[in-house]
Amino acid sequence: MEGVDYLSDERKKAQFDVEAMKVAWAGSREAFQLSDRMAKLVANDPAFEKFTRPMMGRKELLKNTLRKAAHGWKLIVDLRLTEEEAKWLRLYIDEPAYTDLHWGMFFPAIEGQGTEEQKKKWLPLAQKMQIIGCYAQTELGHGSNVQGLETTATFDPRTDEFVIHSPTLTSSKWWPGGLGKVSTHAVVYARLIVGGEFHGVHGFIAQLRSLEDHSPLPGITVGDIGMKFGNGAYNTMDNGVLRFDHVRIPRDQMLMRVTQVTKEGKIVQSDVPRQLIYGTMVYVRQTIVADASKALSRAVCIATRYSAVRRQFGSRNGGPETQVIDYKTQQSRLFPLLASAYAFRFVGEWLKWLYMDVQQRLAANDFSTLPEAHACTAGLKSLTTSATADGIEECRKLCGGHGYLVSSGLPELFAVYIPACTYEGDNVVLLLQVARFLVKTVSELGYKKPVGTTAYMGRVATLMQNNCSVQTAEGWLNPCAIVEAFESRAARMAVRCGRQLAKFENPEEGFAELSADLVEAAVAHCQLIVVSKFVEKLQQDIPGKGVKQTLEVLCYVYALFLLHKHQGDFLATGYLTPKQASLANDQLRTLYSKVRPNAIALVDSFSYTDHYLGSILGCYDGNVYPKLYEAAWKDPLNDSDVVDGFHEYVQPILKQKVRTAKL
């Protein structure tokens, strides 16, 4: 049955040019080719096989990851891959490893927070991986609140050193990836103490292990924090615990680009604007949004392909049962996720532009858009990661019972993805930041013009007053009607929160009391951003037969799905009548029928290899059942007919001798 494409009929139904859609998804032809080349390089290299991962014990698993990371690095060096290529290569290896932290956090931290001298010294070592670093911020008792960190770095002017110390159990560094077993160095965040006074939290480069024999240095306790969610997932990563017992490091290992400590123990603020650090934050969050679209698209690809393969009920005259993708209940859960994957992809692309814009402004000392950019990226990080985590689990459920098998790929994808809701800013904490910004924007409307994604607030009077004018289901197929609905909902919810807050004497108390409502207003604002960026994308030229039309359908699906899901908001603010909400829902059903013939082609456009998907249910050729059957036999329990433990623990029961058995 090899070589037969069981989904070829489905592929023939496509009403658009799949190759052109692949380019639209990747962002450009060049980006597509690069990604495609790296995906195939990994997929065709047996060193990167990942099927057996979930069956390994922890030690074996880590060892296997170290091997893959070394092999990956060797390829990067031997093939002289560019930085961009190397990034894609690591992505497609699809296994969290210490190198993620080395390249993604350690290196940028030195680049962003180190002085020229420090960069000259440390970057070449890191670049060649003569040292391997991680990023040690989070502590056992302290996560999101950086100012609450307990680790101390006390300046000792006599020796010109900092003494790094963990004064309590809860001050132990806890979670940093790569810290437990691999990293030789770390950027450690600690409270700077000079002359008995606290001077904020700063980064310090600390060596953790000997470069000779890799043993932990004196004064340092380092270890792994134990197993995490999933079989493989993040268990390939040595997330670590680290304690300092008065470890001394030279003064010049404090990252001093923004703040310096002189030999004499004087604190000097450099003229580098502190806001520069926000540039990095925007960058990191942009990456997270891009990753969300990747993770969600993987899950959707698996669920869509298997929904076309799987049949259930509806057999007529002994004929085949109905493909589950033809059920409206399946479509109404699956297609909004498919649309979300595209929506997140395009919002991620737009964030790339935003990052460049922010960089340019920062370089020109223009900080005017920073609060807006900051709120926008925080909100989008929260929105996309939450929706993706929920979406992956929904896709797993959409695969029925078989989605519970590790070989479906979905349990592992879920387990590896969900930390994104917590790291780089807990999602609820981030939405509260967005809410704070929105309330401020509203209260300053009289004298300050809102910019960027909050520009619509400038029209708040109109948005409060004019209600929806849609009269037919077709009336909803209009970008202006959609955007206006989302703007009105967001504006009205933000204004309403503003008014309720005004009733409190103490604004902070009001903010705490109303925080659940504020979070809802922030979500409304973020959904508006995603919808309007999708709409904007469609105002550009997108080449390829039928590509733009198909994306338009997805855009409406995304927007109307949200509108239906949150119809309570739209109705409660009085913008919609129940009749109009119901028309939107009718239109949504019609749109699902338009997505249906294109469903397989739309997930093919992600251009995922079977290796990257790592899922039997989602395999390209749809030949699911023989592959599932075959995969089952590889489980260690199938090594023998009579299983280990049978003679000791089951035979005595059957033979009625359990009383005398040795258990």
Added chain:
Amino acid sequence: MVTCDPTKWLVQASHKPKESKYLTYLRLAEAMEGVDYLREERKKAQFDVEAMKVAWAGSRQAFEVSDRMAKLVANDPVFEKFSKPMLARKELFKNTLRKAAYARKLINDLRLTEEEAKWLRHYIDEPNYTDLHWEMFVPAIEGQGTNEQKKKWLPLAQTMQIIGTYAQTELGHGSNVQGLETTATFDRQTDEFVMHSPTLTSSKWWPGGMAKVATHAIVYARLIIDGHFHGVHGFMVQLRSLEDHSPLPGLTLGDIGMKFGHGTYNTMDNGVLRFDRLRIPRNQMLMRVSQVTKEGKYVQSDVPRQLLYGTMVSVRQTIVVDASKALSRAVCIATRYSVVRRQFGSRNGGPETQVIDYKTQQSRLFPLLASAYAFRFVGEWLKSLYTDVKQRLEANDFSTLPETHACTAGLKALTTAATADGIEECRKLCGGHGYLISSGLPELFAFYVPACSYEGENVVMMLQVARFLVKTVSNLGSKQPVGTAAYLERVAPLMKNNCAVQTGEDWLTPDAILEAFEARAARMIVGCCQRLAMFENPEEGFAELSTDLVEASLAHCQLIAVSVFIQKLKQEIPGNGVKQSLEVLCYVYALFILHKHQGDFLAVGYLTPKQASLANEQLRTLYSKVRPNAIALVDSFNHTDHYLSSVLGCYDGNVYPKLYEAALKDPLNESDIADGIQQYVQPILKQKLHYAKL
């Protein structure tokens, strides 16, 4: 002394580290044993916790049995489960077989009653083959076997001389039993059935206990006599030799591979089974309802087929009860850790704020706490419903069956979906540490989620409810709706009269709540019916509108849960403050759903935006009333630390030393230098990767 060259600085400092600091912290942890870090919280309780424990358990007697069995398991080192996630599959499975044998021995030695044995197995908290043997195999024989068959097989099963499983699902066929492909063809000459798997997709796939342990199975197959198909029936099939346990000739048996999570269902040998024309005697077809005679005649007995529904009600009732248990575990962990954990809000260098004091935390956590109680009482009510159904069936009264069937299907879907989501929400409410296996939540989630798919996939269940509701409404003129659908009789006033609430306090009346939920459900169902009527082909309409129908079913099921909670509060519930605290939870449950689904209430025109907003404000006030009782409310579940198996949720709240201690037990911490560093990391650091053997 200090130089800028990191390698030199390192050489000066490099020598073997002194004795590990770990021991110090282990000692620290020990020193803190016995202190109750949550004592202050426990003092805040405004009700009698011991009385609430009884209310949760259902009766004092139920509480005592459960408590005794929980402690028996918790205090027996054989049932230790911390190391489970670190075991590879074979070792894990062997360990489970050992626990199951040991439990069997305890049950025998201590002469435990059936009820006690059930609790014992429950608290061992590890899926294994005995679950299927006792909960599916034995009941299948009891329910579908003739008296003769029962006399032959039940004693063997009860003494476990044979171990059985329940083989229905196939590789290509799940919920649709009529689509099964396995065949049982009657051979008149030998008086046997020939069991056969004609295709790959007809392989039996998923049955627990089947791969490695079960000696027998009840196999569901299409009965074929003389080329004619006579429906799907159950057959008793021996799978393995009772001598050496090897699979019998004519069948292929194996394990279907790893499942979600570490321990979870990987302790279970879910299996694959294929038949190659295996022969079994005719009297191994379960013949209580239909018989095949020696001559090959297919005969229906006078036993009503509806009897089989009784089992279904019983199974679903168990699932609802299990939902409340699983959700209460997650909520207990998240609540306790939300009290221990502090974040932001420090004033003048004082301690940070307990995260449970944040409204955002309360608005996610307390509705789940309320849901756990709501599901508990729904489960208890279903027990009485089951008793009622059994009595009626015995009296040949089938009038309430369709309603009961729809009600249990809907509650199964409602409670399992909410519990699966709720566990994951609790995990998120624990912040980053919830991602650690030692938090207990990842394993609880991975263990629980199959409940959404097994025994009737949740969306399929909701569609069945919808079908019943549509039928009930269309028959209103001719047939009086009963039980949980009785409110539909008042459809006219429910369609007409809108909500009269005018203040936040007005929402604190059971009638206002009930009427709102009734009106919403009735109006959504009627709305669906009106739109269905526009379709020429009703089946087409049903397919096209299925999403809306599912939403209407959900509204109906939420009404059931809310009204059962309200009914419960009309009974006497002893104990100081117990009833009052439960009333608060009941309002939280109802108003939380009302807020979450305010779109429904507004769209059907029952509420004004102002009234919805008043409900939301009242909800905030209720959260403040839950807050002081939160810890006591989760203590009332009476879960042992063993059962919770969560460092974050431990009773004494001494979380951080325990987390630290747990981490050190990871195999990676057996040595300072991990396996693989020499081969795969040193060559990178030493810039010798080019020559390394990878």
